[in-house]
Amino acid sequence: MSDCKRVYRFGTDAQGTRVTEGDKSMNFVLGGKGANLAEMSRIGLPVPGGFTITCQTCVEYSGAGNVWPEGALDEIVAAEADLEARCGKKLGDASDPLLVSVRSGAPFSMPGMMDTVLNLGLNDDSVQGLIAQTQNPRFAWDSYRRFIQMFSNVVMGVDADLFENALTQARLVAGVRVDSELSAEDLQELVETFKGIFSENVDAALYPELEVADGKPVFPHDPELQLRLAIQAVFGSWMNERACIYRKQHGISDDLGTAVNVQAMAFGNKGETSATGVAFTRNPADGTKEFYGDFLVNAQGEDVVAGIRNTEPIADLKTTPGLESAGEELERVFLTLEDHYRDMCDIEFTIEQGKLWMLQTRVGKRTATAALRIAIEMVEEGLITREEAVSRIDPAQLDQLLHPQFDASKKYEALASGLNASPGAAVGEVVFSSDDAVARANEGHKVILVRWETNPDDLKGMVAAEGILTSHGGKTSHAAVIARGMGTPCVCGVERFHIDAAEKVVRIEGSERVLHEGDVISIDGTQGIVVDGAVDLASAELTGDLDTILSWADEIRLDETCGHANHVRVNADNPEDAELALEFGAEAIGLCRTEHMFLGDRKNIIQSFILSDDETVKQQALADLLKVQTEDFLAMFKTMSGRDVVVRLLDPPLHEFLDDPRELEVAITKKEAAGANEEELAALRTRLRRIDGMVESNPMLGLRGVRLSVVFSDLPLMQVRAVATAAARLIKEGVDPRPEIMVPLVSITAEHVQIREVIERVIAEVSDEEGVELNIPVGTMLELPRACMVADEIAHYADFFCFGTNDLTQTTFGFSRDDAEAKFIPLYMHKKILKDNPFETIDTAVLELVRMAVEKGRATNPDMHFGVCGEHGGDPKSIKGLFNVADVDYVSCSPYRVPLARLAAAQAKLEAKRSA
Incomplete structure (x- = not known):
């Protein structure tokens, strides 16, 4: 028998003395609900007595193929007897029955994701005892019908709609509008109807414990059996589809399990004073x-x-x-x-x-807006410190504040209004089911999920939707709570919407307008309104409470009293992105991808350079590229005056700038059929041969990065000249340009050494030509495991290292990012081969490569600085590891993730201070 304790009591004994055995610190043992029930009881609040079965028991039970661990049932039976003694009542008693609730409670809050059973202990005998004790037959029969309905659905898997349909029919027969108007006699009849639904829809072969009559299972009379089956069902709900989806969405481990709380019932349905x-x-x-x-x-x-x-x-x-x-x-x-x-x-x-x-x-869960306001006010009230306020904000939640809102400069008329359940605005096509939301979203459509009310099984559709609208429910309904947690705009309680999900239409009270599936609507979860058609949306700004929290975060992350400052840069390739990043608080540009400057109407220039045999044509193409790149850098450096701009030399395979050879084949075939002249056809065929000649079996490991600079030596000459010329001209204008040049995809020290010699020669030439002294650092982008292994060698010749963790992840795992994410990484995560997508959250092995390279580089060159400019630079979990484990100086991310990175960088600094 295991020595571990599996059951913990909470509440008081029969004399009113507290017997609580846990507290709020035990959420990984008792689950959040059990730990907080214990804590409320401990501080003297009125809590009905009960006991909690631990999360570890759930894990053992599930891990053993739904077999109870040795001794667990004995502990539960003892706890049940103890609860009966404390309450002075017995389960199933025919004169004064104890009724209990059975609820889940995971270590992390998962509202609505798992299962609950109320009024357990009722049967044909104990319902009479409840009537005798309360002198309220209606209450007793209502409690009994609820128990049968919940037990049948949650524990035995009977379709809930069967009971709802029977309940609707009972209201129609009785001529009443709501359930609370049904009489005791109506409800007593409904109990028998519900028992019949149970017998008709439960497979007796799956539940040998059940009594059978006329070949059909009978609703269980024994409260001991009711309780055991209910606990097993709550344990089982840990792995139901909606709970698994929720955990994946919120990064909660599947290995934690759920506790089960068995608690004496308190009844809110005993009349008008309840x-x-x-x-x-x-x-x-x-x-x-x-x-x-x-x-x-x-x-x-x-x-x-x-x-x-x-x-x-x-x-x-x-x-x-x-x-x-x-x-x-x-x-x-x-x-x-x-x-x-x-x-x-x-x-x-x-x-x-x-x-x-x-x-x-x-x-409590809250929107990002609320989280900021509450944190700031609690600092002002003296409840918490600034550091605690910054620690409490979920960086990923800040994305909510960057959601669009209705453009205030445009006029629109509300079609209907409801409750402002979750802020932000969304535009999309109306869909009426979770499955349709997923299907339409997968086809590239933006959708609004429109429901009478959502339930936990709708989670996948809620995730897929741009926004959620319900015609019923309040601000604490399922739709509202889940939408707020996901940061999805939501409007609840739109009572004018009469939704017919079967016919896929919405009829609007007081209007002739009828909405059909596929019609476009706009919702504003901040105002709680619905608009017919598409409304222009406007981006939010970093002002008010967000600006306050981020200013506190900046003070913390830039504090050098405990290690170096944690800097945040941006990945930006044009002045517009650079300006936006400055508004969002970026300190510098950590990655300017020059290949993005070759797109659009400039693509034909680079194509001329790649495909022409005529040296005159190639030189003219380089001259044209030099002109446009110089103009680009003039604008970028001017925007970022006084701030570093890391310019990466051309990185991708050249074939990415060329036409698709298969599309070109089709074009040639069509021109042949149309009778095009032979000269034109010959030129196209020559072009196709040259493109086919550049095809590589694995281009991501082929002619790209530094290798391009070695093979096509004119390209780095042109790019460095553009950088240096722009810097020199701006210096003469009184601007403070601070470019840094980065060599990509280095794996051999000699690669970097040779290209650096070229770079320094060109910088010196431009300096002489322009009569300006230029000091442009030259660094290396480490994207390959070998580069990390020889980082100490490369550091002799580099002024900085920046890690491209996208490619470093690809080459460490041997995964092609584009193929892996589409084809097998989701399956790997589902099968728990991978805990996280390594392209979203940095893998421990990749993080170790970064840490090792930083250590090696710093040992060789203490004056170097180190950054990360892959996607991980905008992931909060990765950011903490990069600062606290790898010890980098900065992360760089896309403009819209800069606020998130600033907050995560501050939280990393606070974690480091706590562990110092």
Whole structure:
């Protein structure tokens, strides 16, 4: 038998003494929900008693093929008996039954992704005991029908629509509008109907524990069996599709498992003095310091998040008859929790006949806008420090703030309005199902997922959609919570939209307009409006709270009291990107890709150089390229005056500038058929032969990078002359240009040595010609494992190293990025061969190559500086490793990722200080 503890109690004993065995630090053991239930109980808040089965038990159970670890069931039985003793009630008792909830609780919050069962312990006997104890038959039968419905769906996999259809039919027969208007007799009949649905749709062969009558399984009467099956189902939900998708989306490991919380029920559906709700201590959408959330009178918790009934704002709780005292107590609890956790908290509560019970709390999910506002205000309130504020902001979440908004300069008329559930604006085609959203998005269409209300199974469609719209549900509904977490614009509760998903139409109350699948709409999740057709969108600006947080981040990352500063540069190839990057806070240009300057109407110039045999034509092409490149660098260096600009010499294979040979073959065939003259055809055939002659079996490992400069020596001469000439002219104008020249794809020290000699010769020539002293550093781009191995040799001849981690990843793994990402990396991640896509988050082996090269280079040349300009320079997780493990001086990324990189660089510095 294992010596590890598998079950932890929380709550009080029969005498009111706390018996809680955990606390908030134990989320990897008890899951977030269990750890926080224990913590709330520990600090004296009203929490119904219960026990938590650990995440490790889930991992062992799942890892053994859904077989219980030795001794685990005995611990659960003992915990169940202890809970019965503490509550003074027994599960299944015919006179005074104990009812419990069974809920999941992973180490990281995964709202709506896993499963819950409420009212467990009800059967044909105990429902009579519930009636006797409460003198409320309607409440008892409603609880029983809910339990059968949830248990059948969650535990046995019966289609939830079968029960919803039966419930709809019961309302029609009774002539009522909502469930709460059904009588006790209606609900008693519904219980029998639900039992029949269970028997007709559960395969008895899969559940040998079940009693069978007339060849069909009977809904389980034994509460011990109910509980065991429910716990197993919650464990199983850890690996359901929606949970796996959510974890992948949020970078949560599949290996953590989920805890299971078994807790005495508190009932919010015992009449008009009972209620249930979800609330936040501050507004999670915009950060306003206000109590925020929804509640429902005479309801259970699932009703709030499911959007079945439209909710009431939490601010009205204190003025609702019969709930005033509980509402005031809840506000005191809000303050207690926020002060205790020193953060905005997300809360679930139930009021049972005027008595407040706390069912859950956690640090609440919030939009990027809210995260910034809350962090800043908590610093101002003295709750946290600036360093803590910077640490709390998720760098990836900043992307939300760069989402477009409706262009305020343009006029538009709202078709309908709802709740501003998740900020940002989106334009797309209407789709009515998750599958259609995925299919249309895969075809390249931008879509808006339009639903009555989303549920956890819609996650893949929500991920694929540009925006989400629902006609029901509040700001704490499934759609709102998930959209905010993903940074996807969302408008909820658009009540004028009458959605017919089967017919794929939306009829709009008070309007003749009918929306069909494929029609384009625009939504603004900041304002909570819907517009017919496409609205022009405008990019957000770095102002206000974001600017404040980033200024704090800059102070931290540039602090040199604990190691060198963590600098952030940008990858930019034109003045427009450079200007944008400066607005976003970039300190310099870490990578200017000169090949991007050869595109567009200049492509024919480079083609003339590559394909012509006529030396006069080739020299004219070089002269033309020199002219346009000099103009480009004049503009770039002027924009970045006083800031470094790392110019990479031509890197890609030359065939990338040429026509597709297969397309050229087709063109020749068409011209032959059209009777083109032989001279024209001969010229085209010659062109095709030359292009075919340049084809390489593996061009990414072929004639590119420094090899181009060796084979086509005129190219680096031209490029260096353009850089040096632009710098010299600007110096004479009083501008402060700071170019640096980088040699790409070096693997042999002699490659760099020879090209550097050429570079320095050209710089000296231009310096003499222009009468200006030029000091242009020359460095190496390390993109190959061999280069990292001999970095100490290369460092004798280089002023800086910059790591191209895209190619370094390709050559370390032997993966072709374009092929691998499309063909097998997703499968590798699904099969857990790879934890992360190595082209998105730097691999440990690649990181070690960078670290080793930095160490070798610094040992040879202490004055060198080191940077990274691959895609990893904009990935928060990679950024922390690059600064704290590889010890680089800067990262460089695309303009829109600069704010994210600034924040991640500051967080890396804080991590380094904590570990120093």
